[in-house]
Amino acid sequence: MAEINSVADLSRDGDIAVLTIDSPPVNALSAPVRDGLHHGFEKAVADPEVKAIVLICAGRTFIAGADITEFGGARKGASLFAVQEKMEGSPKPIVAAIHGTALGGGLEVALCAHYRVAVPSARCGLPEVNLGILPGAGGTQRLPRVVGVEKALEMVTTGQHVAASQCLEIGLVDALAEEGKLREGAVAFARKAVAEGWPLKKARDLTDKIAAAKGHPEIFTAFRTTNARKFRGFKAPEYNIRCIEAAVNLPFDEGLKTERTLFAELISGPQSAAQRYYFFAERTASKIPDVPADTPTIAVKQVGIVGAGTMGGGIAMNFANAGIPVKIVEVKQEALDRGLKVVRGNYERSVKSGRFTMDQVDKHMGLISGSLDLASLADCDLVIEAVFERMDIKKDVFAKLDAIVKQGAILATNTSGLNVDEIAGATKRPEAVIGLHFFSPANVMKLLEIVRGAKTRKPVIATSMKLAKTIGKIAVLSGVCPGFIGNRMLRQRGAQTQKMVMEGALPWDIDRVLYDFGFPMGPFAMGDLAGLDIGWVPERSKGETIRDVLCEMGRRGQKTGAGYYDYDENRNAKPSPVTEKVIHDFIVKSGANPRGISDEEILERSIYPMINEGAKILEERIAIRPSDIDVVWVNGYGWPVYRGGPMFYADQLGPERVLAKLRHYQATAGDAFKPAALLEKLVAEGRKFADLNKES
Ligand code: HSC
Ligand code: NAD
Secondary structure (H helix, E strand, O other), X not given: OOOOEOOEEEEEEOOEEEEEEOOOOOOXXXXXXXXXXXXXXXXXXXXXXXXXXEEEEOOOOOOOOEOHHHOXXXXXXXXXXXXXXXXXXXXXXXXXXXXXXXXOHHHHHHOOOOEEEEOOOOEEEOHHHHHOOOOOOOHHHHHHHHHOHHHHHHXXXXXXXXXXXXXXXXXXXXXXXXXXXXXXXXXXXXXXXXXXXXXXXXXXXXXXXXXXXXXXXXXXXXXXXXXXHHHOOOOHHHHHHHHHHHHHHOOHHHHHHHHHHHHHHHHOOHHHHHHHHHHHHHHHOOOEOOEOOOOOOXXXXXXXXXXXXXXXXXXXXXXXXXXXXXXXXXXXXXXXXHHHHHHHHHHHHHHHOOOOOHHHHHHHHHOEEEEOOHHHHOOOOXXXXXXXXXXXXXXXXXXXXHHHOOOOOEEXXXXXXXXHHHHHOOOOOHHHEEEEEEOOOOOOOOEEEEEOOOOOOHHHHHHHHHHHHHOOOEEEEEOOOOOOOHHHHHHHHHHHHHHHHHHOOXXXXXXXXXXXXXXXXXXXXXXXXXXXXXXXXXXXXXXXXXXXXXXXXXXXXXXXXXXXXXXXXXXXXXXXXXXXXXXXXXXXXXXXXXOOOOHHHHHHHHXXXXXXXXXXXXXXXXXXXXXXXXXXXXXXXXXXXXXXXXXXXXXXXXHHHHHHHHHHHHHHHOHHHOOOHHHHHHHHOOOOHHHHHHHO
8 A cells, every 4th residue: 555654545537536544454543543544534625636535444354343453552643533433524425335334333424424325235234332332433323313213223232234125125235336446436426426516424423313313212212121131241232222322312413422331331331341352252263273274175076974863964054054055864754854853843934034035945955855875975075974873883884884885975973972982083084073062052053062982184174174264163173071171160050059959049030030140041951952862761760869759759840831831821930949848858868958049049050160160171282272261151041151161260250269169169069160271370470361362
């Protein structure tokens, strides 16, 4: 770049100035970009030969927002507000030319242009809410003036990226340019604006779309009520709503003050710290130190799946949705028919919810075929085994696949926790074997644990990571250990919650504490939802556990109207006196005296053993970095993102406090709390888990 600075260039197309920003990867509003904008507009405005100015970006996208890495640091360069004032106050029309995504501060800059032109593939949004903040550069004040209150509320509280065609409909962009010809289109638009003497349209001065909502607080109350469940626990959505309310009820400059005050509060709070951390955690998870980005990958054009049960069907949908043909193999025709029927049923539900059209469903179903013959998988580039969780069956399937599937293909297992190396050992090509641990429901859940065996080749890992992106999953690499990252930690929590029940805590107390912490539901409610009889065999049940007894009584969860809880006909849960008596009898039989357990103890005994296990997982190098563990928990187990993940949470509490509490519980509740060596080491060195993220 030249003319203005290292990231900004000012050129001329006749009497139209074109200010180009080129700051890869996403033209974020770093100090040099703000400087480039400020000086660029200043120069263009001062140039007597310039009649209008087009702002455009090079590379993959328009400005994608503030530079998130700059938050919290010392401010350098021109302020964004100064840039915006310069734009809005320009005596010459400014046209923002949008491609890729105009997000956050990027859209806030575009909202200060007098006109906006976009290519059809472009998208606009204010996703700050997903970082625990709100648009802090006038977005909450200008957007409702441009698109109306209802749409603005939706955009700022969901962070959705709105497609250019819809932006045109709602008035967020003024015209579409031909794909690939944005610069020409925007310059022509600017020239027309000059020739026809169009007014300098300023978003701050518009009132027609907000006038009707003035003095109608019920609009906002209704919006809050409708979305209460979705917003539970999060601070940012409420603050975003308050800003839109201010836009409606206050003069523009007063509204801006409200926005600034609330922005300042959010950005310095713990939720935003957690959500910004998480933004980078998710992106870092795809980086594997010894598998560089240029590692060759295998082309996956045909996928095979063994087993059409709960997981097999869901996994198949992921590939079909991405346009990759899938063959599913079952042992019996009925099982195959049942599996394919479930898949079709899922698709039909998504037609009802508007996610797919019937045509798309037919197309996706057309990509899924079934067979009873493993030999039909011979030509697949990737085969995923999803049969029963039994080592003998898995080994048998892998030995057969080894003999059938072409060399060079990837052989994957969806095991939830069995030893991937042992499974790989059933083949003569353990280097081609990997774990692809999808979560249930596999067509919905975002997380994919990719389990690297001792001999797995790097191209197999690189291909799996890439494929995860293709099918819209967030992948985290794990080493081999029982339960991998997620289930191994979950087991620790499960053991403690069961133990606390035997000491006197009631299931609904534990569920309430974890729900209030931010999980979508507690472990006992979850058990009832999934079915208490999963993996429970009536013939082998000896009434040895509370679950055994509940199942024997026919209390098998929501589906039977009772489990830990009692359920009414609408599946509303109520604490159950029957369960309470079962628990009481168990405690008495064990010779113990039930005691009251405080909410604090419930929380600490649920969460701290998970953190401790996370430390062991790092110690054993099962996970590459603490942030990968956090990505697993946020995406696979409903850990509230505004608490960052268990390892981030440990840092927020302070590793020394976690260690002290573990020692306390080791003394009072047993060796399950014995602190991990890594945690002791971190505390001794005055370091945090976050320091390990930097080292990975
Ligand atoms: C904001 O704008 C606040 C405003 O209201 C201003 C407030 C001012 C207040 C002043 C008060 C005094 N920053 O995702 P990808 C990196 S908040 C820094 O893999 P894609 C990313 O880490 C912001 N870095 O690509 C990655 O780096 P790596 C609102 C950013 O094509 C690389 O770029 N905006 C960054 O899949 C590629 O990213 C957002 O929240 C940023 N803003 O998706 C948008 N954005 O290569 C956030 C990206 O080293 N960004 N990076 O790993 C996105 O949603 C996606 O990145 C895109 C591209 C959709 C833009
Ligand atoms: P499931 O019982 O619903 O389905 C297994 C299917 O495999 C059955 O339809 C069965 O007929 C078929 N099958 C068994 N042996 C076969 C063979 N030799 N060839 C072809 N098909 C065969 O089980 P599921 O819940 O889908 O679990 C499958 C795997 O996924 C297990 O390893 C499980 O641990 C793992 N997993 C399950 C979940 C979950 O929540 N259900 C989550 C993650 C991983």
